[in-house]
Amino acid sequence: MSNLDPPVTLCVSLSGKTAGLDCGNNYPRKTTPGLCAGCTLCLNLSAADLDRVSAYPRCVDCGAMYRSMTHRRGNDYLCAKCANVGAPPPPPNPTQDQQLLHRTNRMANVASHKPNAATIDKLQTGGSGATMGMSANICVTAFLSGGNGKAVVLGSGMMMEMFNINAFMEDDVLEHFIKRVNVSWDARHEHSLTIDDVILRYHNNGDISTPLTGLTIRQFTDLSASAPLAKGIPSSIPAQTRKVVGVWPTFQAFEMHIQKDLYTRRTGEDVKMGGKNSTPAQGPKRKASGSLTAASVAKRGRNEASSAFVPVISQFVPRVAGAKSGAKTSVNLEVIGVTVDETTGEVRRNLRDRVPFGAASLHDTSLASGSMKTVHVLETSNATFVAKRFHQIAASEGGDVDVTVSENDGCIFEEVELLGQATYFLAEFYKRAKEARTYTQDLAELSYTTFHLCREVVPDDGEPTPASAVPADQIDAARTEGVTWLVEPYRPGRTIKFVGTLNHAAGLHNGKIAATVHAFIHFAYEFSNKSLVLVDVQGTKVNLGGSIKHVLFDPMAHTTSGESGPGDHGVKGIQDFLATHTCNGKCKDLKLQPLEPASDDEGVDSENDGE
Structure with a gap:
């Protein structure tokens, strides 16, 4: 020098x-x-x-x-x-130049490495003939650390994964395990964990002195090999597993400490998740009745049989959820063109714009039937759909009445309008999130269902399908216009209802998904110039291209006009929303205007009171 x-x-x-x-x-x-x-x-x-x-x-x-x-x-x-x-x-x-190059490439988003872009599938080589020298077994146990210095194991417990030794410690390894913990974390919290909320330590709470940023597993191993706590295998790992994973440096054990104070400082949300052995509070247990006393029930062992029993004989056949069975009828459907203006959100249909749906069969028996709508399975050669129609609507003088073909057509298009508007609002909602620079990873992925507005075509010498339940004399004189159907992809699974028709309290469901839905409803109310509130919001969790999303369907709304379709309670419904909605952290992240219930002297009958 x-x-x-x-x-x-x-x-x-x-x-x-x-x-x-x-x-x-x-x-x-x-x-x-x-x-x-x-x-x-x-x-x-x-x-x-x-x-x-x-x-x-x-x-x-x-x-x-x-x-x-x-x-x-x-x-x-x-x-x-x-x-x-x-x-x-x-x-x-010796790796400083490599770290500098990695950080330069990382910030420039070049193809060699992008933040969080390298997937675990690309990094894992264990299943493709990799040698022990080219892979590392990483074991991570998640802890929740509070201000009193104590830490408890989270419900996710010990997690193990094999990585290529050229995977990056932060971008690949730590982010992967944070994502795994977030599966259970998001069910109780509005915000997902990020790398800023956690501290990685060796097992037995050993301090890691080497900064992780920019280091691969290989580089981290070289720099940390002399650390006494970096070696060994936690006793919590089963003996059989201990033989498989090997020893240092192909195996590394860490503790991921989630810092309550860091999470709360970043999000403003208190931590609600307990340790591995904690369970949510349960309601009161049903008292024992009959010949068994409460004391005998409490004392009886788990596997202890009663002194005498008589087997129950039944011919009951349970209905399989989402079962598709029964007779079906070929149906001729035409798809009516529907457009949504990307600027104004206006939804239009063009009755002259029609294309054949294709060969399909409609099940005669309904898959499900509610107070107003009936759902039938619609099958093509390569896909399964559901076809929805209205069978009853509330009469203005009270009670329910059966709908005619024309009334069903009007109700179906009102729902199509709401689907188009809600999809438009949702796109603007995510635009708002980007503009507000909120934590995009803390917004659940929502989407509204895709759909087709279809009309059943009745042949001159034919009859309406049994599923339409329409007498032939209700079909028009030309005998070509049949029932209008709303056709959507068939998605079996549990339906989750986030808000009711007149109750927007946040108690139905908790966690990131529910908080995102409530913030979206709040946003849609503001974005519609306070003329519309989405209600009865429900959906199903689906896997789309490897990404978990919640697909929403069957929209309803309260509007200032009270004419958006069945279930629209008008201004009264909007005021119920204002009275029951509670802004959450996502409403604040998006900088939405705080909502206040209408005062008692404003009334509920005038459309001018909608704001």
């Missing part, structure tokens, strides 16, 4: 590309020329990431920066390595 070269302990830029990015501090234990580890970490960060990372503690001896640094010398921070004053100076880091 020339006498003119800066000392290796000084953080200074050695390249025009990094000019002005050095802190200029002197670190006595810094062993590589150029930028210190902290400035290297901050290199090429976005403004948002730089604000976050710049708050990390920095070691005064070597310049390292990481969130979980706890050692102190007076008021100064020390990393774990520098805190051990008896240890020799750390050797030069």
Whole structure:
């Protein structure tokens, strides 16, 4: 080294590309020329990431920066390595250039590596003839750490995964396990966990002194091999598994500590999830009756049989959920063109724009029937759908009346209008989320069902299908216009109702999905100029292209006009929404206007009171 070269302990830029990015501090234990580890970490960060990372503690001896640094010398921070004053100076880091290159490529979004873009499937090589030297078994146990210093194991328990040793510790490994924990976390919380909420430690709560940012598993292993707590296998791993996973360095065991205070500070939400052995509160148990007393029930062992029993004989045949059985009839359907204006959300149908649906069969027996609609299975050669029609509507003077062909047509198109408007509102909702720069990973993925507006065509010499339940004398004189159907993809599964018709309280369901739905309803009310409230919101969880989404269907609404279709309670329904909706964290993230119930003297009968 020339006498003119800066000392290796000084953080200074050695390249025009990094000019002005050095802190200029002197670190006595810094062993590589150029930028210190902290400035290297901050290199090429976005403004948002730089604000976050710049708050990390920095070691005064070597310049390292990481969130979980706890050692102190007076008021100064020390990393774990520098805190051990008896240890020799750390050797030069041979991977610094690789880390710089990785961070540069990462921020530039080049093809070599994008944040969170590398999937586990691409990284795992264990199933394709990989050798032990090219893969690592990673074991992570999730803990919930509170302000009192205690930690409990989360319900996800011990998780194990095999990774390619060139996978990145943060972008690939840590993000993967955070995603796995979020499966149960999101069921009780409005916000998903992020990397800012967790601290990774060795098993037995061992401190990790090596910053993880930009390091691959191979690099992390090389830098951490001397750490005493980095070796060994947790006793919680079954003995048979211990034989399979091997020993260091092909196996690494960590604890992922979820910090309650960090999560609450970031989201404003209290942590609601307990430990592995915690269970949700249950309602009161039913009292024992008959010949068994409460005491005998309490004392009887789990596997203890009663002294005498008589088998119950039954010929009951349970109905399989979503079963498709029974006779079916060929049906000729035409798809009517429907358009939604991307600017105004106006929904139109063009009765002259018709195309054949294709060969299909309609089941004669309904799959399900509610108070107003009937659902039948519609099958083609390569797909299954459901076809919906109205069979009853509420009469203006009270009670229910059977619908005619024309009334059904009107009700079906009103639902199509709501589907188109709701889809339009949902697209604008996610645009708003991007503009507000809210945590996009904290919004559940919602979508409204795709649909076809179809009309049954009755042949001149034929009859309406049995499913239409329409007498032949109700078909028009030309005997071509039959029942109008709303056709949607068939999605078996449990239907989740998030809000009712006149109750928008958040108690039906909790978690990220429910919070997203409530925020969306709030947004749609504002975006419609306070003229519409979506109600009776329900959906089904589906897997679309490997991504879990909730598909919503059967929309209803309260409007200022009271004419959006069956179930529209008009201004009274809107005021019920204002009285029962409670803004959640997502409403605040999206900067939506707080809602207040209408005052008692405003009345509920006038359309002018809708706002």
